[in-house]
Amino acid sequence: MTFEKLREELRFLLTPGRIGEFDHIELIEVIGTPRGGTTINVLSVAVLAEGRPHVGDTERTECLTGRIGRIEGFRDWSFGVMRTLRPVVALDRALESLETTGQWTLSGRPLGTGNLRPEPAVFAPADGTVRVPLNNVLKNNFWAGSHVFRLTDQQKAPFEPFFADRRRLQTLSDAVSAGVPIAFAGLADLLGDVLIQLPVTILVPSVTAPRGAEHSDVAVTWRNGSPPRPLATAARTRWDELLTGAAVGERFTEGVRLPIDNHRQPLETEIWDAEAGILVSATASTSTIERIGLDMHVIQHEPRLFTAPDLEGQPFAERVKLTETRSSLVGPAAGKDANFWLGRRQDLEERRRLEETRDFVQYRPQANSTAQQVRALADVRFLIDTHGQTGVDLWDPYLSAEDLLRTLFWCSHSGAPLRALTDGRDPPPETSQDCSAPQGSVAPRQPFADRQRAILERDAGNRQGLRLEYRTRRGPKGWHFHDRFLIFPNMRDGPRAWSLGTSVNSLGQAHHILQRVSNPAMVAGAFEDLWAALDDPQHVIWRSW
DSSP states (O other): OHHHHHHHHHHHSSSTSSSSOOOEEEEEEEEEETTSSOEEEEEEEEEEOSOTTOOTOOOOOOSOOEEHHHOTTTEEEEEEEEEEETTTTTHHHHHHHHHHHSSSSSSSSSOOOOEEEEEEEEEBBBBOOEEEEEEEGGSSOOSEEEEEEEESSSGGGGHHHHHHHHHHHHHHHHHHHHHSSSSOOTOGTTTTTTEEEOOOOEEEEEOOOOOSSSOOEEEEEETTOOOOOOOEEEEEEEEEEEEEEEEOOOOSSSSEEEEEOOSSSSEEEEEEEETTEEEEEEEEEEOOOOOOOEEEEOOOOOEEEEEOTTTTSSSEEEEEEEEEEEEEEEOOOOOOSHHHHHHHHHHHHHHHHHHHHHHEEEOOOTTTOOOHHHHHHHHHHHHHHHGGGGGGGEEOTOOOOHHHHHHHGGGOSTTTTTEEESSOOOOSSSHHHHHOGGOOOOOOOOHHHHHHHHHHHHOOTOTTEEEEEEHHHHHHHOOOOOOOOEEEETTOOOEEEEEEEEOOOTTTTTEEEEEEEEEHHHHHHHHHHHHHHOOOOGGGGEEEO
């Protein structure tokens, strides 16, 4: 989309009465300022609004939060949220200025941005059964929906620390949410962007499915002062990527009946202004409630009493309140219909997919067999080869040189940064020592780090294409850990991580589960915190270079 096309579409939608009666803009800007530097846009939302026709060019900017500081990765930066009211005509002027000068000045003052480029307009419906992620940053998008225009910062260079560790963005989002209901931690793709929101306010739609009927009713309530106009509507239902129902209604002004059943599958709808050809409403995929499960938790009179040791090992009397849960179902019980068997099929397909991708693998070793050990090591090597082109982190309290020779040394990606972190401990012995053995018969062992270093110096080979660093926790820095993860921290779409379920030295030797974790950015960030803390020469066991 070009700026000319963007301004043309905005002028059309801003025609009084077209989709609303807008008389001002509420501009919310999340900003960041490095010490001694220029204030830049983190995320801006310009909402076309109503009810303040006298807003002029001299409105003062209001700070909605205090100074937000101490975001890791942004040393000497401060962040905040600003709110400015602007006349509607200021929007076109700001877009013209952006196109000709590259400066964004909607607030009345220049705000640092990247190279903003307009994207094609989208329509954001209100949340249905399926949530619309963009609604986390839009204002009050509860009713008919909103037309949204986006100016995209395609490089997002200042925000690289947010992509490197997603916890930083969560911290900023939480601080912003304290002053304004904007939650953008899950919308990192919007960093540096400007959103222009035009809510549809001329009508309020409703879509209902009468009980037992095989049709759906679409109705609109017109806003006072908005003359009814011809509307068109369409709807569809989907199941298993199939179109199970579709209908287009006759032109209407107040309501229309669609021959489509909303009781079996979620329904999506759109409503257009039939003469202007623009959307005035849409619904996200929304289900009809067929049954509700209710749980009643009844507190019992008699608690559970017992004695448990506290952190110092001293006995302490404990009391736990007990509840009894009584469950009931309102509506018909679910039968073994097509949805039931679809769920069974998807479960079987998911199991196969999880095993093929190693997102979930269960190991059950048999007596006198090493097959599961071989399989587990092969699976770890498969993951390293599949995802390790941009780097691999291996985290294990008992990680030894032999473990590295069995895993990270097998990475086929030349020059990929490989990091290994151990707690500097030998695994506990499988059997207890023979108490009858003479105490002086066992020679003192070399320190853990020295033993691992010697093995790697002996067996590391020619180190061709190998960029491996092996660190240990030692001294006051860092902290003990029991974590066992295989992490790929530098993937283009964000970190990926697998829980090993056991230490590398015992892969496949006892029952354990290898599984992909659902919050990999948090795991990668936790590893990074400990790795950064262990930054002294004494923490480095071995480097391949």
